[in-house]
Amino acid sequence: MDTIDKVDGAVLLKKGAEASLFIADWHRRKVVIKMRVPKRYRPKELDEQIRSYRTVHEPQLMHEAKTAGVPTPLIYMVNVPESLIVMEYVEGQQVKQLLNGASKSERHEVCVKIGESIAKLHRHGLIHGDLTTSNMIQTPQGKIVFVDFGLGEKNMELEAQGVDLHLLKRALQSTHYQFWEECLQSVLCGYTSVLGALAAEKVYGKIREIERRGRYVEERKQ
Template identity: 30%
Template structure:
């Protein structure tokens, strides 16, 4: 009886679904990663391709090992978080270049509609600046109740997302408003608003960019994650800083272990203040 041999590994690899190379729209080029909008399996399924390019100044073997380790780490993290129901894009594929001269590694994930929270908050700050200038008010004085409620709602959802992440035992490692996406609930709401009015803050928070993430059961790590986010709000969106407590309300609601993490946050803040006093 003939034994059934599996096809050679190289055939399996070359037939694994790959992002469509003819359909790549660059959306972001950083030092560490390049992001493209592409499609996956069908031309109507948008996907995000994240490439970690090889670094020519690094030794090729070391370079390949590092980019591969980092993309794998990020991919494993996404996979685990999707399984646990945390709000992150689903992982669709991951691979790396086996050739030593080109150490690029890549992953493909679900495309998240909408945009980074940063963009929406920057629009909001611009809008408020206009209001303040028009009425001769000091910074932050032009925030009406309805505007405050909108931002508080957004901040609470952000806290809820981070609580879900920590509940799953993962620390993000780089929580900024660029790494939080705001996905509108409906297609109509997704229409890009470029106007000068107050921008919409409706939608779900989806966390991205797990390149620096790690598993941890330490309150200290969770507290530092929150502190990094607090500092990001303070430095990038000064008008939102006084509503940061709302992030912590959302965090408490979604994560049982929040009490000890929040207690630890007090210590981390204290250390941060001391450090900035010393200079």
């Protein structure tokens, strides 16, 4: 199989900004096919660079995340020229939807797990790069599976870890503005429990520094 149109019954699940996701039956497995479609708006050369880089790195990072103890979908196949990844279909509910219908204690429980997973990634030198509640799925067994590592990287630096958490904070603010503070507290609680107070506090200090660097933010006022 090299292109999407050769897979029987591939159904478009979501047309994202960066990639299109299809659900398909592939060798009797229910799979997600992630295809990074060419972007006409940017120069071909740059577009090919970006797509192939992300297609190569995403499965590597997903594999390493498992080693770090963070559940991610199994990768079945990678096709770099087509910018295509075939991976396991994860049954469950997007954390984004789940949070909006959950009770306060359920939210706390989920967010603590998220914090723990992020800490495991960071401890392992992995940066997710796009931590939003759309990129996390809760399975019926209660595991939180992280997906979409396309913007991730291997990086041990505090700066990268700080940005990673800062982005999650921003995602919570824009998507879950009703209770983002409470969710963030729970995430940080889980994060601290894995990394230890000392190491976690270093990252939190970095987040404050990153926020002060931003444009027109109150945090900048010393």
